[in-house]
Amino acid sequence: xxxxxxxxxxxxxxxxxxxxxHAGSVHAAxxxxxxxxxxxxxxxxxxASSLWIIKSSDIIASDPGESGELYDPSDDKIYRHSTFYPxxxxxxxx
Amino acid sequence: MSAAKKYIGAAKPTKPxxxxxxxxxxxxxxxxxxxxxxCGHGPEMELDIAMTNMSLDLIGQAKLLFEHILTIEPxxxxxxxxxxxxxxxxxxNCLLVAQPNVDFAHIMLRQYLFSxxxxxxxxxxxxxxxxxxxxxxxxxxxxxxxxxxxxxxxxLRLGDGxxxxxxxxxxxxxxxxxxxxxxxxxxxxxxxxxxxxxxADFTKGYKNWMLEIEGVLSDAGGLTPPETGRMIxxxxxxxxxxxxxxxxxxxxxxxxxxxxxxx
Numbered sequence: 001x002x003x004x005x006x007x008x009x010x011x012x013x014x015x016x017x018x019x020x021x022h023a024g025s026v027h028a029a030x031x032x033x034x035x036x037x038x039x040x041x042x043x044x045x046x047x048a049s050s051l052w053i054i055k056s057s058d059i060i061a062s063d064p065g066e067s068g069e070l071y072d073p074s075d076d077k078i079y080r081h082s083t084f085y086p087x088x089x090x091x092x093x094x
Numbered sequence: 095m096s097a098a099k100k101y102i103g104a105a106k107p108t109k110p111x112x113x114x115x116x117x118x119x120x121x122x123x124x125x126x127x128x129x130x131x132x133c134g135h136g137p138e139m140e141l142d143i144a145m146t147n148m149s150l151d152l153i154g155q156a157k158l159l160f161e162h163i164l165t166i167e168p169x170x171x172x173x174x175x176x177x178x179x180x181x182x183x184x185x186x187n188c189l190l191v192a193q194p195n196v197d198f199a200h201i202m203l204r205q206y207l208f209s210x211x212x213x214x215x216x217x218x219x220x221x222x223x224x225x226x227x228x229x230x231x232x233x234x235x236x237x238x239x240x241x242x243x244x245x246x247x248x249x250l251r252l253g254d255g256x257x258x259x260x261x262x263x264x265x266x267x268x269x270x271x272x273x274x275x276x277x278x279x280x281x282x283x284x285x286x287x288x289x290x291x292x293x294a295d296f297t298k299g300y301k302n303w304m305l306e307i308e309g310v311l312s313d314a315g316g317l318t319p320p321e322t323g324r325m326i327x328x329x330x331x332x333x334x335x336x337x338x339x340x341x342x343x344x345x346x347x348x349x350x351x352x353x354x355x356x357x
Contacts, residue, residue: 037140
């Protein structure tokens with residue numbers, strides 16, 4: 001049965017103001033059943049206030065073979081991190 | 095088995111309020127149990143979880159109702175004894191909820207027919223003179239809205255799907271339609287609830303319910319309810335078919351073999 005079902009990636013936002021985060025994937029025949037299945041599988045314990053669904057085949061991913069040229073150049077540029085600045089009191093999310 | 099631990103059983107409700115609430119509780123318990131039988135047997139993992147989620151919603155509703163009944167009339171020492179030790183003829187669920195899990199089409203159509211009725215039945219409790227019952231109904235209606243959305247999408251999908259899925263949905267409709275009249279019967283149980291201001295009369299919504307269902311079935315591959323000479327009734331009065339007996343053999347085993355057993 002799953003042979004002709006699509007794979008969808010599930011993103012959950014736990015509360016307003018935060019970003020959607022990847023939670024996992026579901027198999028489904030279409031968008032409506034995908035969002036129902038995602039709700040049933042990933043929000044059973046009060047995890048979500050919002051859900052995003054996207055077909056896995058619609059995700060454009062970087063090539064693992066190119067990870068050297070894409071990501072290594074940033075490894076030695078620590079001055080790009082914000083760790084040199086003190087976090088103001090009372091800031092919870094950055 | 096020592097005398098002190100001997101199974102005593104639950105008393106029959108005598109007040110119109112508890113008679114009616116026991117009916118609501120039994121509907122939720124028995125359908126919840128039916129769905130729980132699908133745990134590990136769903137056609138897909140996603141649907142397996144969906145059915146057991148609905149099962150837990152319904153058993154949760156039943157638990158709240160059984161516990162509330164006991165505060166009004168002490169029929170049993172606790173909700174477990176009330177839920178799981180009565181003889182068959184003291185269960186007052188409608189016949190539809192005990193119908194077997196023949197296939198996924200049967201399960202989804204049974205859910206759709208029941209949940210759309212349950213929505214009207216619980217909306218009629220929102221203005222109840224019993225504030226606790228109104229609060230239970232309000233909480234449950236959110237769950238029911240989801241059950242309807244889920245089941246309706248599958249009734250449409252299977253009816254309007256492949257030749258085989260449409261045949262299965264048509265077969266489910268032929269089997270289950272005869273049990274729908276009972277859910278809206280304006281019988282002594284409903285009258286008692288209306289007279290005591292426990293509930294508004296939801297059975298007046300029967301015609302609109304029928305129109306809504308016929309519309310959805312029509313969209314589901316042009317299905318129409320079968321000609322039914324006589325609706326089959328009796329569950330609300332304890333006259334059950336053999337399916338409930340099979341459910342009780344499973345549901346009651348632990349509580350009757352080990353009275354007072356707790357998780």
